[in-house]
Amino acid sequence: MSAFAGSNAAPTFSNQPTSAQRGQNVTLNNGVDMPLLGFGVYRSSPEDTLSSVATALDTGYRLIDTAAAYMNEEQVGEAFRASGLNREEVFIESKLWISDYTYDGAHRGFDRSLRKLGMEHVDLYLLHQPAPDEFDRTLGAWKALCEIARSGRARAVGVSNFNEDQLKAAMDLTGIVPAVNQVELHPFFTQGPLTAFHDAHGIATQAWSPIGGVNRYWGDPTPSDDPLTHPDITAIAKAHGKTTAQVILRWHLEMGHAVIPKSVTPSRIRENAALFDFALNEQEVALISQLDTGKRGGPDPKAISTKTYDFQIPD
Numbered sequence: 001m002s003a004f005a006g007s008n009a010a011p012t013f014s015n016q017p018t019s020a021q022r023g024q025n026v027t028l029n030n031g032v033d034m035p036l037l038g039f040g041v042y043r044s045s046p047e048d049t050l051s052s053v054a055t056a057l058d059t060g061y062r063l064i065d066t067a068a069a070y071m072n073e074e075q076v077g078e079a080f081r082a083s084g085l086n087r088e089e090v091f092i093e094s095k096l097w098i099s100d101y102t103y104d105g106a107h108r109g110f111d112r113s114l115r116k117l118g119m120e121h122v123d124l125y126l127l128h129q130p131a132p133d134e135f136d137r138t139l140g141a142w143k144a145l146c147e148i149a150r151s152g153r154a155r156a157v158g159v160s161n162f163n164e165d166q167l168k169a170a171m172d173l174t175g176i177v178p179a180v181n182q183v184e185l186h187p188f189f190t191q192g193p194l195t196a197f198h199d200a201h202g203i204a205t206q207a208w209s210p211i212g213g214v215n216r217y218w219g220d221p222t223p224s225d226d227p228l229t230h231p232d233i234t235a236i237a238k239a240h241g242k243t244t245a246q247v248i249l250r251w252h253l254e255m256g257h258a259v260i261p262k263s264v265t266p267s268r269i270r271e272n273a274a275l276f277d278f279a280l281n282e283q284e285v286a287l288i289s290q291l292d293t294g295k296r297g298g299p300d301p302k303a304i305s306t307k308t309y310d311f312q313i314p315d
C-alpha cells in the first residue's frame with residue numbers, strides 16, 4: 001500500500017504551518033499537513049455559510065469542511081476570497097456525492113466542485129459515503145479520486161463513513177491508502193475498533209458531529225443523547241474553567257482525532273476554537289471515553305443505499 005508522497009505530477013505548495021499553528025496539524029500519509037481543528041458547514045444555509053465561514057476564518061480556523069451535497073460550496077469560496085487570506089493558508093475540503101459515483105461521474109463531480117468553489121485545487125477530497133448496494137460504483141469513484149490526487153488538483157484524497165471492510169476494499173483495488181476517513185465520532189459514539197484500524201494503516205481520523213450535533217438535527221436532544229450536558233463532562237469543564245463543548249473538542253485532540261465543529265453562532269464559533277490553552281489528563285480522557293453508548297446518530301455504513309439518497313447535485 002502506498003500514499004501519494006513523491007507522486008510524479010503533483011505540484012508543490014508551501015502550506016507551511018505558521019508558528020501559531022505548529023503542533024495543531026496532523027501530517028497525512030502523503031506528507032500533507034492538515035489542521036486538527038476545522039470548521040463544518042453541513043445544514044448551514046448559503047447566507048449562514050457566508051457569514052459563519054467569515055467569522056471562522058477571522059477567528060483563526062484554517063480548515064473548512066464542505067461537500068457538494070451541502071449546496072454551499074460557492075459561499076465557502078466566496079467567504080474565503082473575502083477573507084484576504086492566501087490560498088495556501090486555508091485547507092479546503094469537499095466531498096463527492098453518491099449520485100456522481102462511477103469513475104467518469106467522479107471526474108465530472110470533482111470539476112463541478114472546483115468550479116463552484118472558484119478554486120484550482122482542494123486540499124482534501126472525500127467520497128462522502130460508501131454505497132454498499134452498488135459498491136462497484138463506489139470503487140470506480142475511488143479510482144478516479146486516486147487519479148485526481150496524482151494530478152495535484154486534490155492535495156490528498158480520502159473517504160467518509162467507511163467501515164473497515166469498505167476501507168480494505170478501496171485499498172485493495174488501488175493500493176492507495178485513504179489519507180482520511182471522516183466519520184461520526186463523539187463521546188457517546190467513540191468508534192474504538194475503527195480508529196484502531198485507522199491508526200494501524202496510517203489513515204487520519206476526522207470526527208464529524210464532534211460535539212454530538214447529529215442528535216440536534218431534529219430539535220433539542222434528550223440528555224441521554226447530548227454529551228454537552230453529561231454530568232462527568234460538566235464536572236471536567238468546571239475544573240478547567242472551560243465549557244463542555246471545549247472539553248469534548250479537547251478530548252478529541254487528546255485522542256488524536258481531527259475535528260470540524262459547526263456553528264452559525266459567532267460566540268460558539270470562537271468558543272469552539274479556544275482549545276489550545278489547556279489539556280486534559282489521562283483520567284479525564286479515560287472518563288470521557290467510557291461514555292460510549294455504541295449508538296450512532298447517523299446511518300450505518302453497511303445500510304446506506306443509493307435509493308435512499310437519490311438526489312442529484314445540480315450544475
Ligand SMILES: NC(=O)c1ccc[n+]([C@@H]2O[C@H](COP(=O)([O-])OP(=O)(O)OC[C@H]3O[C@@H](n4cnc5c(N)ncnc54)[C@H](OP(=O)(O)O)[C@@H]3O)[C@@H](O)[C@H]2O)c1
Nearest residue numbers: 040041042160208209210211212213245261262263264265
Ligand atoms: N461526512 C459526513 O457524512 C458528515 C455528516 C455530518 C456532518 N459532517 C461535517 O461535520 C460538521 C460538524 O458536524 P455537525 O454539524 O453534525 O455537528 P457538531 O459540530 O457536533 O454540532 C453542531 C451543532 O451544535 C451546536 N453548537 C455548536 N457549537 C456549540 C457550542 N459551543 N455549544 C452549544 N452548541 C453548539 C450548533 O448550533 P448553531 O449552529 O446553531 O450554533 C449545531 O446545532 C458538519 O458541519 C459537516 O461539515 C459530515
